[in-house]
Amino acid sequence: xxxxxxxxxxxxxxxxxxxxxxxxxxxxxSVFLGIWLSDHGIPADQIGIINSLPMLCLLxxxxxxxxxxxxxNDWRTVIIILALxxxxxxxxxxxxxxxxxxxxxxxxxxxxxxxxxxxxxxxTMRMTRRNGTDFGAxxxxxxxxxxxxxxxxxxxxxxxxxxxxxxxxxxxxxxxAGLSLLLPRFRAPGHVATLAEAAPAAKLRxxxxxxxxxxxxxxxxxxxxxxxxxxxxALIWHQNGVPAYYIxxxxxxxxxxxxxxxxxxxxxxxxxxxxxxxxxxxxASAVRFGVMAFNPSVELLFVVQMLHAITFGxxxxxxVHFIANWTDESNAAEAQGFANTLQQAASxxxxxxxxxxxxxxxxxxxxxPAILALAGLLCVLISLRLRPPKDA
Numbered sequence: 001x002x003x004x005x006x007x008x009x010x011x012x013x014x015x016x017x018x019x020x021x022x023x024x025x026x027x028x029x030s031v032f033l034g035i036w037l038s039d040h041g042i043p044a045d046q047i048g049i050i051n052s053l054p055m056l057c058l059l060x061x062x063x064x065x066x067x068x069x070x071x072x073n074d075w076r077t078v079i080i081i082l083a084l085x086x087x088x089x090x091x092x093x094x095x096x097x098x099x100x101x102x103x104x105x106x107x108x109x110x111x112x113x114x115x116x117x118x119x120x121x122x123x124t125m126r127m128t129r130r131n132g133t134d135f136g137a138x139x140x141x142x143x144x145x146x147x148x149x150x151x152x153x154x155x156x157x158x159x160x161x162x163x164x165x166x167x168x169x170x171x172x173x174x175x176x177a178g179l180s181l182l183l184p185r186f187r188a189p190g191h192v193a194t195l196a197e198a199a200p201a202a203k204l205r206x207x208x209x210x211x212x213x214x215x216x217x218x219x220x221x222x223x224x225x226x227x228x229x230x231x232x233x234a235l236i237w238h239q240n241g242v243p244a245y246y247i248x249x250x251x252x253x254x255x256x257x258x259x260x261x262x263x264x265x266x267x268x269x270x271x272x273x274x275x276x277x278x279x280x281x282x283x284a285s286a287v288r289f290g291v292m293a294f295n296p297s298v299e300l301l302f303v304v305q306m307l308h309a310i311t312f313g314x315x316x317x318x319x320v321h322f323i324a325n326w327t328d329e330s331n332a333a334e335a336q337g338f339a340n341t342l343q344q345a346a347s348x349x350x351x352x353x354x355x356x357x358x359x360x361x362x363x364x365x366x367x368x369p370a371i372l373a374l375a376g377l378l379c380v381l382i383s384l385r386l387r388p389p390k391d392a
Contacts, residue, residue, distance in 0.1 A: 011184030015124050016138045018183055020145035021176035022117055027149025028172055032165035039162045046099050054110030055348055059341050065115040066337030075123035076183045083180035086112040087173040093166045122336040123186035125324045136265030143259040151252050211387035212326060215278050218376035219319045220342040222285045224350035225369035226312055236363050240295045250301055254308030261309035273389045274322035279380050281315025285373035293366035
């Protein structure tokens, strides 16, 4: 079937179809998981453990899996294997009802599904650069899939209740696995040199110089704030008197703004260097959370939520382009996995500390991610001082 598709359907379209399913299971779990766990008698503190412990397990796994993917004949093979395993593992959720059983299965679900996005993004970036096509238009379908999953399929929680979680989650995982079989070959048949002016290091550890690592740290600090939005924003808004019917749209408008930015990226993205993209994300994040700390009106909340297009969308594109500019195909997925590891570590630490801040400071706790964004801005400026952009 892939050979037949290759004659009639572009590689970018097949990659877009798969991207639209990459985050679908996560969208379903973001709506249903907490309620499903609560209905199984899992208390709030154990729900926090079920959500955070698998993320810790992913920290090292992303780098290891990325290294294996780079050594494979093509990244496609590893993505398919992970997607197939990711479809089989959650079937176990049908038979677990207590904490340890759910913890084990959910950890396996998170570790298989969580390693797919960095490899997919690294592979897609290489393919679109080689073909001269638009990475943003392909990656945007991942965000579209998430919006559809959370905003449309997630509405089924009203008539069906939490009992629909496991069947829907497994179905989305099977859909992702099925479309993975249609993925194109990502690597060029022969060796393709990197865009870096100097010959890149063959091993990732040779690239881990301060000027290279600092922008990755900067975006990890900014990206950790997005975990805080998912974990605490709805609670803080509700406590501050935001009507419940606004909370869903406030969360949805950020993803919608991100998708619009990604589709439009090719019109203006080529004019901005990778580290300047990360700088823009840092500045926008400081503004976004600085405003949110003062418990603004709902109208202003909608405006600052749309800054997500920059804090995540532009910042993430900056990281992906930065890694592609300064690494070789031989360690592209490993480098992207390393960046994801930094992001997950920052998110875990932020989630652990932010809850304590909320208890004592309320909405003023949002000053913490604003300060982290300024720290990220400093990291990027130091990196630019140590190693100017290539076109400089």
